[in-house]
Amino acid sequence: MPVTVNVPKEKWAGKVREVTLGATTDAGGTRKKTVTVGGESTLPFLTFEGEMPNPPVIAIEIQDRYPDDWSELLLTAWDGVVNNAAEWAQKAEEYGADIVALKLQSAHTEGDNTSAAHAIDTVKAVLKATGLPLIVYGPGQPEKDNEVLVAVAEAAKGERIALGNCEDKNYRTIVAAALAHDQLVVAKTPIDVNLAKQLNILISDMRLDLDRILMDPTTGALGYGLEYSYSVMERLRLAALTGDSMTQQPMICTVGEEAWRAKESKVNEGVPAAWGDWAKRSANWEVITATTLIHSGADIVVLRHPDSIKLVRQTIDDLMVQ
Amino acid sequence: MGLSGLEIYKLLPKTNCKECGFPTCLAFAMKLAAKQAELSACPYVSDEAKAALEAASAPPIRLVTIGTGENKVEVGNETVLFRHEKTFYHPPGLFVRLKDTLSMAEFESAVDQVGAYSVERVGIELRPDGLAIENASGDAATFGQYVAAARAKTDQPLVLIASDPTAMAAALEKTDGSAPLIYAATADNWEAMAELAAKHKAPLALKNDGDLSALASIVEQVKGAGVEDLILDPGVRDKHDSLVALTHLRRLALKSSFRLLGYPTIVFTGEGTDSQAEEATVAAQHIAKYAGIIVLDHFDPATMYPLLTLRLNIYTDPQKPIQVSPGLYEISEPQPDSPLLVTTNFSLTYFSVAGEVEGSGRPTWLLVVDSEGMSVLTGWAAGKFDAEKIAKSVQQYDVPSKINHKKVVIPGLVSTISGELEEELPGWEILVGPREAIHIPAYLKTW
Numbered sequence: 001m002p003v004t005v006n007v008p009k010e011k012w013a014g015k016v017r018e019v020t021l022g023a024t025t026d027a028g029g030t031r032k033k034t035v036t037v038g039g040e041s042t043l044p045f046l047t048f049e050g051e052m053p054n055p056p057v058i059a060i061e062i063q064d065r066y067p068d069d070w071s072e073l074l075l076t077a078w079d080g081v082v083n084n085a086a087e088w089a090q091k092a093e094e095y096g097a098d099i100v101a102l103k104l105q106s107a108h109t110e111g112d113n114t115s116a117a118h119a120i121d122t123v124k125a126v127l128k129a130t131g132l133p134l135i136v137y138g139p140g141q142p143e144k145d146n147e148v149l150v151a152v153a154e155a156a157k158g159e160r161i162a163l164g165n166c167e168d169k170n171y172r173t174i175v176a177a178a179l180a181h182d183q184l185v186v187a188k189t190p191i192d193v194n195l196a197k198q199l200n201i202l203i204s205d206m207r208l209d210l211d212r213i214l215m216d217p218t219t220g221a222l223g224y225g226l227e228y229s230y231s232v233m234e235r236l237r238l239a240a241l242t243g244d245s246m247t248q249q250p251m252i253c254t255v256g257e258e259a260w261r262a263k264e265s266k267v268n269e270g271v272p273a274a275w276g277d278w279a280k281r282s283a284n285w286e287v288i289t290a291t292t293l294i295h296s297g298a299d300i301v302v303l304r305h306p307d308s309i310k311l312v313r314q315t316i317d318d319l320m321v322q
Numbered sequence: 323m324g325l326s327g328l329e330i331y332k333l334l335p336k337t338n339c340k341e342c343g344f345p346t347c348l349a350f351a352m353k354l355a356a357k358q359a360e361l362s363a364c365p366y367v368s369d370e371a372k373a374a375l376e377a378a379s380a381p382p383i384r385l386v387t388i389g390t391g392e393n394k395v396e397v398g399n400e401t402v403l404f405r406h407e408k409t410f411y412h413p414p415g416l417f418v419r420l421k422d423t424l425s426m427a428e429f430e431s432a433v434d435q436v437g438a439y440s441v442e443r444v445g446i447e448l449r450p451d452g453l454a455i456e457n458a459s460g461d462a463a464t465f466g467q468y469v470a471a472a473r474a475k476t477d478q479p480l481v482l483i484a485s486d487p488t489a490m491a492a493a494l495e496k497t498d499g500s501a502p503l504i505y506a507a508t509a510d511n512w513e514a515m516a517e518l519a520a521k522h523k524a525p526l527a528l529k530n531d532g533d534l535s536a537l538a539s540i541v542e543q544v545k546g547a548g549v550e551d552l553i554l555d556p557g558v559r560d561k562h563d564s565l566v567a568l569t570h571l572r573r574l575a576l577k578s579s580f581r582l583l584g585y586p587t588i589v590f591t592g593e594g595t596d597s598q599a600e601e602a603t604v605a606a607q608h609i610a611k612y613a614g615i616i617v618l619d620h621f622d623p624a625t626m627y628p629l630l631t632l633r634l635n636i637y638t639d640p641q642k643p644i645q646v647s648p649g650l651y652e653i654s655e656p657q658p659d660s661p662l663l664v665t666t667n668f669s670l671t672y673f674s675v676a677g678e679v680e681g682s683g684r685p686t687w688l689l690v691v692d693s694e695g696m697s698v699l700t701g702w703a704a705g706k707f708d709a710e711k712i713a714k715s716v717q718q719y720d721v722p723s724k725i726n727h728k729k730v731v732i733p734g735l736v737s738t739i740s741g742e743l744e745e746e747l748p749g750w751e752i753l754v755g756p757r758e759a760i761h762i763p764a765y766l767k768t769w
Contacts, residue, residue, distance in 0.1 A: 003538040007570045008577050045565055069681065110764050140760065222628055223443065224673045227635040230610070231406040238404070261677055264628075274441035276624030284602050284628040291603045292632060295565075295610050315603045318561040 009049040014243035015041040016299075017211050018054065019250050021099060021162055021184060022133025028158035028182075032131025035098050037214075037299040038250035043237065044295055045319045050241075055320045056294050058309055059099035059135060059302040060092035061256050064114075064122045065106040070304075071266045073282055077306050085122050086129035093130045095306040096313065101135040102126055107148045108139035116151035123152045127159060135162040135186065135252075135302075142170040153177035162186050162214055168199060175206045186252060188216040191228045193235050193247070200246045214300065215249040221258035222289045229253070230296045237297035253293045256304030259286040287311045294319075325378045327355040333371035334364065341365055382575045383584050386525050386551045386614070388415065388452070388503045389479025395451045397553075397614035398586035403572055409639040412586075414613045415451040416605075416629065417481050418621045419592065421458035422468040430471060432621065437476040441627050444644055444669065448630035452476075454505070454617045457484035457493070466492035473497060481505050481527075481588075481617065487514035494522045503527055503615070505588070506555055512540055516547040525551040527588055532557045534570060538582040545582075552585045553614060559594035561604060568612040587612060592619025602629060609633050644669040648692035650719040651676065656685040658726035661769045663755060663762075664712055665733060666693035666701045674759035682763035687725060691715045698733045709739045713746035731755040731765075 018039040023029025035057055042050025064085045067075070081088040089100045104122065106114040123136060136152050138145030149163045150173060164186030166174040171187070178185045187203055189195040196217050204210055217236060220229045239247040259265055264275060265282035275281055286308045290301045294316065301312060331351035342363040344350040353359035354375075361367060361375055385399035395415040402408045418436045420429055433453060440449045453472055457465040465484060472480060473496055480502035484490045490504060499522070506529035507515035519526035526549050530537040537556060544552065556567040568587055575584040591604040598620040605625075608616050609632050618625075638644055648667045653676060665675045667690050679686045691711050693701035701707030716722070716730070728750045732740060734757035743752045756765050 003535055003542055003582060005534040005538050005574065005580065005583065006578075007534065008573045045562055046569060048566060069683075110767060220670070220673075223631040223635065224677060225670045226632070227405070227638050227640070228670060230636070231404070231640060234404050235406055261681055263680060272441065274439065274623050275627050276622055278624075280599070280622065280624035281627065283599060284625055287599065287603060288606045288628050288632055291606045292610050292636075295607060311599055311603060314600060315561065315607075319565065321560065321562045 007048075010042075012041055012050055012241040014241045014245075014248060015039065016237075016240050016250055017248050019184065019211050019214055021135070021160060023158055023160040027160070029160060030127060031133055031159065033133075034160070035133050040237075041241070043241070044297055047322055052320070054299075055316050056299050056301065057098035058096075058312055059101040059252075059300055060095070060097035060306070060309070061101045061103060061254075061302050061304050062088040062092060062126075063103045063105045064119075065112060067105065071260055071282065073265075073279060074260060074304055086125040089126045089130040089132070092306075093132050096309045097132060099135060099300065100126065100130055100132050101137065101302045103137040103139070104148050104152075105139055107144055109141060109144055111139075116148050119148040120151050120155040123156055123161075127156060133161070134159065135164060137164045137186075140165070142167065146170050146173040149174055150177040153181040153183045156183070157181045160184060164188065165216065166199075166203065168195075171199065171203055172206070175203050175208050178212060179206065179208055184212040184214060186214045186216050187249070188218065191218045191220070191225070191232050193232055193239065196232075196236060197239075197244070197246045200249060204246070210249070213249045214252045216252045216254065219253040219255055219258045219289075219293065221255075221262045222285055222292070223264065224258065224262055226289060226292060230292060233293065233296040233298065250299035251297055252300040252302065253290070253298045255290045255293065255301045256286060256308075257302070259289045260304050283307060283311075291315050325355065325375065327352040330354050330375065333367075333374055335366045335368075337366065339366065377581075380581075381584075382579060382581075383572075383586060384550070384552070385412070386553055386586055388481070388501065388525055388615070390499070390501050391477060393452070393478050394501075395479050395615075400572070401576065403576060405636065406640055409641065410637050412614075413633045413637040414609060415479070415615045416626075416633070417452050417454040417615060417617045418450060419454040419456055419483070419590075419617050419619050420472075421456045422465050423458045426468075426471065429468060430475060433472050433475045436621055437478055439621075439623065439626060441623070441630065443631055443634060444646055446634065448627075448634060450621070450626060450630070452478035452480055454481035454483055455493070457482075457486070457489045460486070460489075462486065462489040462492040465489045466496050469493040470496035473500070479503070481615070485511065487511055487518060490515065490518055494518055494524065497522070497524075499523065501525065503553060503588075505529070507540065507544060509536065509540055512544055513547065516544045516549045519549045519551075520547070525553060527553040527555055529555040530557045532563070532567070534567070534574075534583065538580075541582045541585070553588050554583065554585050555588045559590065561607060564589060565607065565611055568608070572612045586614025588615040588617065589613045590617045590619075592617070598622060598625055601625075605629050606632055609636055642695075645695040646672045646690060648690050648715065648719075650721055650724065651688040651690055653679045653688055654683060654685040656687045658724065660685045660687055660725070661731060661766060662687045662689060662721065662725055662729065663731045664689045664691060664715075666691055666696060666698055666707050668693060668695050668697045668701070671697045671759075675762065678759045678762040679766070682766045684763075684766040684769070686766065687721070689715055689719065689721060689730075698735045702736045702739070707736070709742035709746045712739075712743060716747060729753055733757070
C-alpha cells in the first residue's frame, strides 16, 4: 500500500536584516567588493521553506603586531607576513578570505600601547593593501578601544568598516563614531539572548540604522562552551524568524581566536597520545567549531588558519546548493 | 502525543470495579493520563484498548538498541528539535567502517585500534562505539569470516553492511546473538532481510534513494513482518540534502506524529567527501543535526577526539551544566610563591578562567570551589559560593601546604565577600581580582 508523506513546513514571520560591509568607489569607498550577510527567512540552509539569499562568509583575523601568543602552527602558516598587517591582509585575500578582521593589538596599554595615530596608519595601509571589506577591533580594553576606534572610524570614512567590539560598557562612543562616519558596529554580549537583544535596542535608540549592526553573541570553542554559543545562537535565530525585531541582526563568531586558545590547538607538549596529530587536531578544532556554529546561524566566522578557509568554504558551498 | 484522561476512559471497561485500586474507571483514566498508574492494574482491559494505549504512549522516535551488554548503543527517543527546548538524550553512535577486502592482518589491526581507543575529557571517558563491516568482497563466506574475526576481538556493537541476504545470513551466523545492526533492507530485499532481523533479534536499517514516501512504505511492510527495531537511511549523501532529509524525519516524528518514520537515522560521512578533514565536518553537521548512527570511513585520533568532544558538548543537558571536579588545579607548573586564584566549578566558568590563566603563561594555583555547578554570581546569590565555602576549600584541598604565602584572589564579581573571607581565613590577605576572566592575564602581570 503506497504511503504519502507530507513534509511539515514552517511559516516564518520574521527575517534577518541584511548588512553590507565595505563600500566600492561608487558608494564613496575604495573596496573592490562588498560583502552582504543576513537576509535569512529560514533556519540555516533549510531553503525548502524560506530564503537564504547570502551564504555565510569567512573573515580572516590579522593583527597589527607580531602575535607572540599565537600557536606556532599559525605563525608558521603565515610565515613572512605576521610582522606586517598590510602584507598579512593581502595574503588573507589571496587565500580566499571574504573579509579582513584587523585587531589593533599593538594599542594594548599593557603591550606596545601605540597611539590612535598609529592605528590610523595601520588601517590606511591595510585598506590600501586589500580590496576586501574590513572589520577593525580595538585591543579589547573599553577605554583604549574608544580612543583608537573613534580615530579609525574617521580616517576610514566612506569605507563602511565594522567597528568592534561595541559592548555594554562603551557602546555610546563606538556607536557615535559609527554614526558620524557611516561605519558599522559589532555588538558583543556574553552568551545570553536577552543581553544581545538589549544591546541592539540601546544601539538603535541612538539612531544607528539596524542594517549597520552585526551581533556577536560570544563564541565558545569546541570543548570550551561551544554548546552555550550554539544554543544561544539557535534561540536568537528562532526569535528573529518568529518576528522579534531586535534579534534580527546577522551573527558573527570569533571562531579562530577561541579555537586556537584551546589547549588542544595551542600546544603539543605533555598532551595525551589519544589527542592525535597536533596539526590535524588543531585544524579540526577550528573547522569543527566553525561548521557547528554555521549550523546554528553564524553569518560571519572569523578564522585564523589559512587552511581552514578552504574546508569551511567547501562546507558552506555544499550546504548552499539547492 | 499521550492521550487525555477522557480519551483513555473511553477505552476502559467503565464498570467501576475498583480492582485497579481507584474508585472509578474515570479516576483510573486520569491517573493513567498523568502517568501515575499502570494500565496492567486493570484486569479487564481489552486487547484492543491495550494496543491503542500502548501505541499512544510510545515515544515519537523509537529507542533502538544496537549490540548487547555494557557496550550496547541506544539511539532514538529524542523529543525536541533544538537542544535548548529540553535536551538531546541519546548521542549518535560513532562507528568506523572496515571492508572485508582488507587483508586479514590490516583488518584485525584496525579492529584493535578502534576498540582500544579511549580519551578522557572533564573526567568522562569518551570512546567510539563500534565497527561497521562491509561486504565489499561480494563473497558470503569471506564476509562471515571477517565478522567472526571482529567478534573474536571485540565486544563492541557491529553494523553489518551487505545487500545480499545470503552474505548477511552468513555474517549473522557469526555474531552469536549480539544484535548487530543489519544494513540494509531495501525495496528489493526487505523480505529476506526482515526475516534475518527477526531470526537474530537484530535491529534492521532500511534504505531508500531519497524518497521519504517510498521509505515509509518499506517501513510499513517490514513492520507488517513483525520487525520493529528500525533505523532509517533516507539515502541522500550530500551535505544540504542530508540536512534537509534528517530535519524532515525529525519534524515528521515530533510535529506530525508520523509513526512510520519515527525511527533513528544512519549516515555515512565518508560517502560524498574527499578527505578525512572534510568527512569530519560532515560528521560534525550530523552530530548537531539529527543522526542516530554515524559511520565514518576514517579512523584517526586527531579527528575522533574533536568529534567525541563535539558529541559531548551537543548532548550535554542544558539544564544540568557539566561540573568540573572541585580541587586545587595546577596551571603551568606553579611554585610555592605563585598566585592563588579562586573560582567556581561551573564548567564554563572554569574553562574561561583556566583558559585565560593558561593563555597568560603565568604559573598559577587555581582553587575550584564546589559551587554545585553554579557560576560566580549565581553561586554567590544561592549561598553556594561564599566566604565559608571558599575557606573550607582552602583547608580541604590542603592549600597552605602547597604555597608559601597567604594571599588569595577572589573574582571581582564577589568583592563584597572579602570582609567575611578575612574573618574565615585569619591572617590571609584577600585580594579582589578582575570581574571578567578576560582581564586575568593583565591582572596576573601585576602580581
